[in-house]
Amino acid sequence: MAETKREIERKYESDESGLPDLTGVAGVETVLDKGVMELDATYYDTADERLAASSITLRRRTGGSDAGWHLKFPVAQGVRDEIQAPLSDTLPDEFAGLLRSRVRNAELLPVVRLSSARDVRELLDTEGRLLAEISEDAVQAERLLGGDGSAQWTEIEVELADGGDPAFLDKVEKRLRKAGVRPSKSASKLARALAETAPKRPDPGPLEDPVTxxxxxxxxxxxxxxxxxxxxxxxxxxxxxxxxxxxxxxxxxxxxxxxxxxxxxxxxxxxxxxxxxxxxxxxxxxxxxxxxxxxxxxxxxxxxxxxxxxxxxxxxxxxxxxxxxxxxxxxxxxxxxxxxxxxxxxxxxxxxxxxxxxxxxxxxxxxxxxxxxxxxxxxxxxxxxxxxxxxxxxxxxxxxxxxxxxxxxxxxxxxxxxxxxxxxxxxxxxxxxxxxxxxxxxxxxxxxxxxxxxxxxxxxxxxxxxxxxxxxxxxxxxxxxxxxxxxxxxxxxxxxxxx
Known part of the structure; x- marks a missing residue:
């Protein structure tokens, strides 16, 4: 049975120097090292990338504590609703229904594979409650459809704990900026992977304003x-x-x-x-x-x-x-x-x-x-x-x-x-x-x-x-x-x- 949760996160560029010291963030009592986990995710879309055009991501991921199928719909900048289903060989029927208005009769195909080594820290308050999870991800991207390009980069991701106050992310960002870390130019790993592995195409230019x-x-x-x-x-x-x-x-x-x-x-x-x-x-x-x-x-x-x-x-x-x-x-x-x-x-x-x-x-x-x-x-x-x-x-x-x-x-x-x-x-x-x-x-x-x-x-x-x-x-x-x-x-x- 699929489960839905609201995901609130921010992404930052990383120079591979590791995660900054976050013990000085207001409200953080403990920074707990959770070690490194290996994640392997295949992202699916139509051949003309209809899901990506709507900032929707569909992936099948192994590794980590939430292995399975993940479907994410945008809500606002940095906010998405994530629906999770158990790991299986085929797309869950519920996911197929939720995507039907966009996919229709087109086939969902593997478009990108992302392999990540995720170094995770948990930020806890004085009572040991989780405030947020911060990770440094070393990502390798491989284009599977529409080209054979590849790319690699390292990024920092901060995800608010369920039910947490989004204002806490401002405090974390303030500390990251002091350490020289800057927000990522890409909204998601998939968006960056598609951009960096796609064949070069002519720039269509800005959309014209209505005239007639x-x-x-x-x-x-x-x-x-x-x-x-x-x-x-x-x-x-x-x-x-x-x-x-x-x-x-x-x-x-x-x-x-x-x-x-x-x-x-x-x-x-x-x-x-x-x-x-x-x-x-x-x-x-x-x-x-x-x-x-x-x-x-x-x-x-x-x-x-x-x-x-x-x-x-x-x-x-x-x-x-x-x-x-x-x-x-x-x-x-x-x-x-x-x-x-x-x-x-x-x-x-x-x-x-x-x-x-x-x-x-x-x-x-x-x-x-x-x-x-x-x-x-x-x-x-x-x-x-x-x-x-x-x-x-x-x-x-x-x-x-x-x-x-x-x-x-x-x-x-x-x-x-x-x-x-x-x-x-x-x-x-x-x-x-x-x-x-x-x-x-x-x-x-x-x-x-x-x-x-x-x-x-x-x-x-x-x-x-x-x-x-x-x-x-x-x-x-x-x-x-x-x-x-x-x-x-x-x-x-x-x-x-x-x-």
Whole structure:
């Protein structure tokens, strides 16, 4: 079974003079010599090094106390989440799943072998607790794929103990700098090995800034593609907010295709949009019920106990399908499906060879502004329609449609922001506020629908339906407050937009 831990470490250049004396580091009582261990690691990647491009490392290592398979995902500079699995001859199935959004149908091959002699010291406090581990590694690198180069170097690595204070690493670094040790230019051993053993290739030069309307739209689409791919492993591990993040990225991309149909050919983007809608729907199956369950449970907690009649909490649990943590088998099946991987391939193909329309090559100012204004106009019409309707089902539907168009306008403005600057930024802010207000109304509509259904089931089972009515009344009041606040909120937005 794979285990995950947060790895916080820093790397430094070494002149092979050995580890500096660290007894003077604040908080360190003992420096314990753990001796030298021999490590042998083979790193895997696709032939085009997709994992390395995302700063992901996959290795099979022997030697040391943690021999086995190691998979590392970047979190921040010097911080990675490391997943470990026991030593085996083949890649663990869990690792294959976590890498699927990047690897897809490509083969994982050995790319680099690193052999290291690691001289280890443990830094302990006055009570003998481990603060950090510092090692000097004499590394030999051998390219296994895409060349036959080799390299060798010596580096110092400082890894914070599990649960330790990252500020302690600053104290260690201060002592190392006094000893003449400087931070490494490479983020990892693998990155250095790939750089120093790769065949010489032409320098592609810096990336060009967006110029045309299409440049800006494609940059936004690319960012959403990256968000989907990068969030995939987190969804599989049931990380907090990961499903929501992936779902938002799919919606942003699909919305962008619709808003900028004058830039990217809808004949190509619409089928991809349909698949994005499918993916968002699959992601929402568990997510929507989870959010609604949290809302109803919170509301129930706020009801005085004298007004709670019947097994409400138990019935909510059964309705929500409460289960232990972990992504559902259904959702992992979606992420493993051919349909999902084909969607990712289709987006990659679109970005590699964009289906540009007539306006694509024009200056972004007019093209993007026109698209954003068109979306804002649709929001205006729907808000005015909703405000003209009497409270009830028709108004609920109009407000829900206005919410969807508000999100679309927000995403269109996000894509246009780098080109249009402050006006687009202000529109994003206004649309986000409006989206939150309208979202509260829609959540109330869905909560009331669910309460009606649960009440009917409870009544049929001979249980009291009184508390469902209390909750329903409170949700109805929340919707009324939104509807009362909407005219003023919309007036504020129109004034800000100069309408």
């Amino acid at each position: 309307a299409a440049d800006h739209v494609l940059a936004y689409v690319r960012a959403q593609r990256d968000a989907i791919v990068e969030t995939d492993p987190a969804v599989r591990q049931d990380a907090e907010d990961s499903v929501h993040s992936m779902r938002v990225a799919t919606r942003r991309m699909r919305s962008t295709f619709k808003s900028y149909g004058k830039v990217l050919d809808r004949a190509v983007t619409d089928p991809i949009g349909d698949e994005l809608k499918w993916l968002a729907g699959e992601l929402g199956v568990d997510r929507d019920r989870e959010v609604l369950n949290e809302r109803l449970r919170t509301a129930l907690d706020e009801v005085p106990h004298t007004l709670v009649s019947g097994p409400i909490a138990e019935r909510l649990s059964r309705w929500a399908g409460d289960k232990p943590g972990g992504a559902s088998a259904r959702l992992i099946g979606v992420l493993d499906s051919h349909r999902y991987l084909a969607l990712l391939d289709a987006v990659d193909a679109l970005l590699a060879d964009p289906p540009l329309s007539k306006a694509a090559g024009k200056q972004p100012g007019k093209v993007l502004t026109k698209a954003v204004r068109k979306d804002f106009g649709k929001v205006t019409a729907l808000i005015e329609q909703a405000l003209d309707l009497e409270p009830g089902t028709d108004r609920d539907i109009a407000i829900h449609e206005a919410r969807k168009k508000t999100k679309r306008t927000r995403y269109a403005a996000e894509a246009a922001h780098p080109a249009l600057g402050k006006p687009a930024k202000e529109l994003v802010k206004s649309m986000k506020a409006l989206q939150n207000l309208l979202g509260e109304h829609q959540d109330s509509v869905m909560a009331r629908q669910t309460l009606r259904e649960l009440s009917a089931v409870a009544h049929a089972a001979g249980e009291s339906a009184f508390t469902y009515g209390v909750l329903y009344g409170r949700e109805e009041r929340r919707a009324e407050l939104v509807e009362a606040a909407l005219p003023k909120e919309w007036e504020t937005i129109e004034q800000a937009m100069g309408v």
